[in-house]
Amino acid sequence: MGFWNRLLGRERPSEWVGTPAHAAKQRLQVVLVQDRVNLPPEVMDAIRAELVAVISKYVEIEPEGVEFNLTKGEKFDKLTANIPVKRART
Amino acid sequence: MAGRVITITSGKGGVGKTTTTANLGTAIAMHGKKVAVLDADIGLRNLDVVMGLENRIVYDIVDVVEGRCRPRQALIKDKRLPELALLPAAQTRDKNAVSPEQMQQLCNYLKSEFDYVLVDSPAGIEQGFRNAIAGADDVIIVTTPEVSAVRDADRIIGLVEAYGLHLPRLILNRIKPHMVARGDMMSQEDVIDILAIDLLGIVPDDEAIITSTNRGEPAVYDKSSRAGLAYNNIARRILGEQVPLMDLEERPGLMVRLGNLFGGGSSNRSRSRRV
Numbered sequence A: 001m002g003f004w005n006r007l008l009g010r011e012r013p014s015e016w017v018g019t020p021a022h023a024a025k026q027r028l029q030v031v032l033v034q035d036r037v038n039l040p041p042e043v044m045d046a047i048r049a050e051l052v053a054v055i056s057k058y059v060e061i062e063p064e065g066v067e068f069n070l071t072k073g074e075k076f077d078k079l080t081a082n083i084p085v086k087r088a089r090t
Numbered sequence B: 001m002a003g004r005v006i007t008i009t010s011g012k013g014g015v016g017k018t019t020t021t022a023n024l025g026t027a028i029a030m031h032g033k034k035v036a037v038l039d040a041d042i043g044l045r046n047l048d049v050v051m052g053l054e055n056r057i058v059y060d061i062v063d064v065v066e067g068r069c070r071p072r073q074a075l076i077k078d079k080r081l082p083e084l085a086l087l088p089a090a091q092t093r094d095k096n097a098v099s100p101e102q103m104q105q106l107c108n109y110l111k112s113e114f115d116y117v118l119v120d121s122p123a124g125i126e127q128g129f130r131n132a133i134a135g136a137d138d139v140i141i142v143t144t145p146e147v148s149a150v151r152d153a154d155r156i157i158g159l160v161e162a163y164g165l166h167l168p169r170l171i172l173n174r175i176k177p178h179m180v181a182r183g184d185m186m187s188q189e190d191v192i193d194i195l196a197i198d199l200l201g202i203v204p205d206d207e208a209i210i211t212s213t214n215r216g217e218p219a220v221y222d223k224s225s226r227a228g229l230a231y232n233n234i235a236r237r238i239l240g241e242q243v244p245l246m247d248l249e250e251r252p253g254l255m256v257r258l259g260n261l262f263g264g265g266s267s268n269r270s271r272s273r274r275v
């Protein structure tokens, strides 16, 4: 299919990257991830705080370094948490 | 008669809902179907002037729902097509003058009299929008290939799904093929990729839309208009015909294409899914 798509002009040459159309599409993809899931900032903050609380029960973490985001995935959009760990609680 | 109610909506204003309603209504009626077009943009009546029927209005939609006249009395017959009728919006009232329940009743009545009922929705996501989709069997989303219009369209698609209606289909309006070819405007593939709904048709940006609107004669009458032809194709698709998409791409010359074929990289286009 790739061959025919390119022959028909359906697949973009690499120069497409960086064009206004490409920028528009990328910006839309980012903004729509947030629009679609529609998690208000308060809810994001609440989830983050509860996650940190649960994990802190078992391991000592570095609260300043916690990253918690909504990102675009292949099939579904993803909530990703990055939580720096200092040591396990004993 | 068990007709279908098709609501034409967008979220953003000025993307071509009224133009689309007038042209599709006219084109479907030209194919011999009985069509009613209903202007649900209460307070900002426009469909009447686009169709050139503004001088014939006696009653409007609010008169109907408030019982001052029968629906039949408010329906204005088109100048040329006896199968086509317009139910105008009220100009001096606001959107809250009609409730979704009243709208649904009205649509049910119109469905019993017409093959197709096309509802021209106001912009926005509030009461006017809820009224416009209250009686809908199908929804058509109109957007232009611009970031803000596509974003609003995505919002509307989510709302339509939340109402339990099946996925709307898309009309991409005001495409400028030379801008798409230069990479200055998103293509239909880009917009479909993002919105993840079926494409019902693409309509080029066309000055004939402006001249025909000035005259009050929808562009589908103008056989030389690309947009008119595009709307006619969409009407045939609505009627169940298989009509291939219009070829709007002003394709680069063969040598350029062959160059791309052997030298060009591919873009990373992962399909978006709604969550």
Ligand SMILES: Nc1ncnc2c1ncn2[C@@H]1O[C@H](COP(=O)(O)OP(=O)(O)O)[C@@H](O)[C@H]1O
Residues within 6 Å of the ligand: B010, B012, B013, B014, B015, B016, B017, B018, B019, B020, B046, B173, B174, B175, B203, B204, B205, B206, B207, B209, B210, B213, B227
């Ligand atoms: N395909 C097109 N080419 C050129 N002008 C267009 C096209 N579609 C719509 N327009 C113009 O854009 C403006 C807004 O269209 P309209 O149908 O009133 O939008 P809406 O009902 O969504 O607010 C009008 O001036 C109309 O003539």
Ligand SMILES: [Mg+2]
Residues within 6 Å of the ligand: B017, B018, B019, B041, B046, B121, B122
């Ligand atoms: Mg309008």
